[in-house]
Amino acid sequence: MMKVLTANRLADGIAVWLGANGQWLESIDAALIARHAEAVDALDDAGKSAFNNNVVVDIALIDVTEIDSEIYPIRLRERIRASGPTIRTDLGKQAEFRQATAA
Amino acid sequence: MYRYDEFDHDFVHQRVGQYRDQVERRLSGEIAEDAFKPLRLMNGVYLQLHAYMLRVAIPYGTLNGKQMRRLARIARDYDKGYGHFTTRQNIQYNWPKLSDTPDILDELAEVEMHAIQTSGNCIRNVSADHFAGAAADEVADPRPYAEILRQWSSNHPEYSFLPRKFKIAVTGAERDRAAIQVHDIGLHLKRNEAGELGFAVYVGGGQGRTPIIAKKIRNFLPEADLLSYTTAIMRVYNLHGRRDNKYKARIKILVNETGKYEFSRQVEAEWQNLKETVLKLPEYDLAAIAAYFAPPQLQDRPEGWGLIAAGKKNDSGFASWVHQNVTPHRHPDYSVVTISLKPIGGIPGDASDTQMEVVAELAEKFGHDEIRVSHEQNLVLPHVAMADLENVYRALLEAGLATANAGLVTDIIACPGLDYCALANARAIPVAQEISERFDSLERQRAIGELKIKISGCINACGHHHVGHIGILGVEKKGAELYQVTLGGSGDEQTSIGQIIGRGFEPEKITDAVETIVETYMGLRQNPDETFLEAYRRVGPAPFKEALYGEKFKAA
Numbered sequence: 001m002m003k004v005l006t007a008n009r010l011a012d013g014i015a016v017w018l019g020a021n022g023q024w025l026e027s028i029d030a031a032l033i034a035r036h037a038e039a040v041d042a043l044d045d046a047g048k049s050a051f052n053n054n055v056v057v058d059i060a061l062i063d064v065t066e067i068d069s070e071i072y073p074i075r076l077r078e079r080i081r082a083s084g085p086t087i088r089t090d091l092g093k094q095a096e097f098r099q100a101t102a103a
Numbered sequence: 104m105y106r107y108d109e110f111d112h113d114f115v116h117q118r119v120g121q122y123r124d125q126v127e128r129r130l131s132g133e134i135a136e137d138a139f140k141p142l143r144l145m146n147g148v149y150l151q152l153h154a155y156m157l158r159v160a161i162p163y164g165t166l167n168g169k170q171m172r173r174l175a176r177i178a179r180d181y182d183k184g185y186g187h188f189t190t191r192q193n194i195q196y197n198w199p200k201l202s203d204t205p206d207i208l209d210e211l212a213e214v215e216m217h218a219i220q221t222s223g224n225c226i227r228n229v230s231a232d233h234f235a236g237a238a239a240d241e242v243a244d245p246r247p248y249a250e251i252l253r254q255w256s257s258n259h260p261e262y263s264f265l266p267r268k269f270k271i272a273v274t275g276a277e278r279d280r281a282a283i284q285v286h287d288i289g290l291h292l293k294r295n296e297a298g299e300l301g302f303a304v305y306v307g308g309g310q311g312r313t314p315i316i317a318k319k320i321r322n323f324l325p326e327a328d329l330l331s332y333t334t335a336i337m338r339v340y341n342l343h344g345r346r347d348n349k350y351k352a353r354i355k356i357l358v359n360e361t362g363k364y365e366f367s368r369q370v371e372a373e374w375q376n377l378k379e380t381v382l383k384l385p386e387y388d389l390a391a392i393a394a395y396f397a398p399p400q401l402q403d404r405p406e407g408w409g410l411i412a413a414g415k416k417n418d419s420g421f422a423s424w425v426h427q428n429v430t431p432h433r434h435p436d437y438s439v440v441t442i443s444l445k446p447i448g449g450i451p452g453d454a455s456d457t458q459m460e461v462v463a464e465l466a467e468k469f470g471h472d473e474i475r476v477s478h479e480q481n482l483v484l485p486h487v488a489m490a491d492l493e494n495v496y497r498a499l500l501e502a503g504l505a506t507a508n509a510g511l512v513t514d515i516i517a518c519p520g521l522d523y524c525a526l527a528n529a530r531a532i533p534v535a536q537e538i539s540e541r542f543d544s545l546e547r548q549r550a551i552g553e554l555k556i557k558i559s560g561c562i563n564a565c566g567h568h569h570v571g572h573i574g575i576l577g578v579e580k581k582g583a584e585l586y587q588v589t590l591g592g593s594g595d596e597q598t599s600i601g602q603i604i605g606r607g608f609e610p611e612k613i614t615d616a617v618e619t620i621v622e623t624y625m626g627l628r629q630n631p632d633e634t635f636l637e638a639y640r641r642v643g644p645a646p647f648k649e650a651l652y653g654e655k656f657k658a659a
Contacts, residue, residue, distance in 0.1 A: 008150055008154070010129070010136075011130055011201055011202050012154065012155075012200035012201060013150055013154040013155035013201055014153070014154055015152065015153055015154070051136070054129075054130075054132040054135075057136050058150055074582070076582075077152070077527075080521060080522060081152045081153065084153065085522040085532075086530065086533060087450055087530075087536065088522075091198075
């Protein structure tokens with residue numbers, strides 16, 4: 001199962017995902033996808049390091065798939081985190097970066 | 104309403120100062136998350152799906168115009184222009200930055216508000232009848248006692264590390280509008296035969312994953328003994344409450360496992376050591392606190408009767424709103440106004456910054472500067488002259504706040520659910536919206552009559568689904584949302600826990616299921632005055648099961 005690393009940024013709590021360049025991104029679109037066990041371990045290590053360095057909190061590896069080259073979290077919870085509230089499409093990532101993909 | 108004294112101001116400002124220092128040290132890396140998390144929670148700051156969430160206490164749901172204006176300003180300046188009024192009479196902001204939260208708490212402190220004890224295993228915001236001090240059926244105002252409990256329990260070292268969170272509710276009328284029997288402690292303020300004030304005391308009620316109706320352990324507790332007796336309950340709980348299992352740590356489990364009589368015996372024994380101590384409330388203290396809640400000087404306004412009649416005749420919308428959202432006041436020329444935060448298809452409990460300001464202005468201009476938040480996620484203007492009702496209605500209408508549905512099928516309670524909450528398993532708000540739209544016809548709603556739908560997005564039951572006439576619980580099953588339906592719950596003086604009616608419904612089928620239940624009720628009620636709850640209690644679940652599941656039910 002493919003995975004990406006997500007967390008919330010310490011200072012403002014905004015949901016973020018770890019990108020290929022090692023930066024924490026506000027959109028899931030360019031998140032680094034771990035496609036095998038070693039890559040998952042590397043993501044896990046990166047998350048622990050960022051947590052210990054007080055960059056992010058509440059880190060989690062989440063299951064994703066790719067649909068038409070877009071990253072699509074498996075769980076609804078994570079799709080809503082990646083998009084924003086389904087009942088307020090004027091808020092959250094969907095309003096800032098992308099069309100709603102949840103629901 | 105209560106006003107802070109010098110001690111209160113000093114305490115809250117000091118607390119903000121401490122918190123500001125804690126946040127600064129967290130952001131600089133001096134404090135680790137594990138150490139900081141309980142500190143932020145003690146100040147009402149949670150981390151949810153999209154961002155932090157700040158829960159602000161509104162003691163017993165009472166606030167004034169200035170405070171409401173400040174809540175509006177915080178929504179505008181620090182959040183995304185709205186707030187969410189909750190089932191514990193509080194308000195939540197969904198998008199604050201951690202780095203802004205000390206400033207927000209400073210803003211709140213300026214208007215005598217805070218977020219202390221809106222989280223954690225402590226005594227939470229004491230809730231009360233939202234019509235307190237105004238309702239025609241009230242024996243006495245419960246808020247002075249709620250305020251005494253608030254002061255006593257705030258920062259109380261003995262209650263800062265309870266086995267689990269602890270919720271107290273107080274009502275002062277026979278009609279229970281505060282759901283006291285599903286609280287850890289429920290207090291029913293009443294008079295004895297001698298005319299003295301005291302409380303029927305209920306203990307061990309609650310919802311969550313183990314819904315239990317509270318047991319009455321005292322029929323009449325003199326008001327002077329409020330704190331000594333509550334302390335005795337808390338001590339028995341603190342000593343014997345389960346700390347080994349989070350899911351068995353609430354007092355309801357202790358009372359249930361110990362048994363009502365043995366638990367009561369332990370409380371009485373503890374109380375014997377406390378009742379004649381400093382905890383006995385002196386009359387002058389009771390009077391001093393009660394003075395803060397002295398009813399406003401209401402001038403006679405008899406012209407309102409004629410104005411109302413004329414207004415209703417001229418405008419059917421106004422007539423419907425008066426019929427549904429206006430409740431008798433103890434003064435015959437006045438009314439209690441419920442401001443519905445349930446527009447058709449809207450988000451239950453949400454109010455924009457401008458809507459909050461409209462409510463503040465109406466309270467100041469027409470409502471003796473008082474506002475209430477109800478546990479049903481509406482706002483209330485408790486003292487409005489009937490002569491001013493039409494002006495209030497016109498202003499509410501313009502602000503999108505005049506939905507005439509209080510107590511009807513579209514007046515739905517819903518928790519934030521999976522759209523915001525990190526604990527949720529399913530969404531609650533979209534379900535409420537779809538049901539609201541399905542029943543959008545006011546004529547149909549009024550034909551159905553009183554019907555309370557309550558929706559939770561997880562078993563923690565913040566949406567009070569266990570006591571919904573129709574309760575809906577969202578769960579996650581095989582990675583998808585599924586909605587279980589309970590029927591026959593009620594959170595009033597005849598509290599009952601709803602019964603699960605059968606297998607759950609997929610998101611696209613839940614509104615149909617609710618409609619089937621409603622139509623079944625309409626078909627079997629004895630007359631239009633028999634409410635859904637009365638009809639359900641008369642006939643039981645069978646006709647509803649048959650309507651929902653048909654032959655499968657019969658086969659089972």
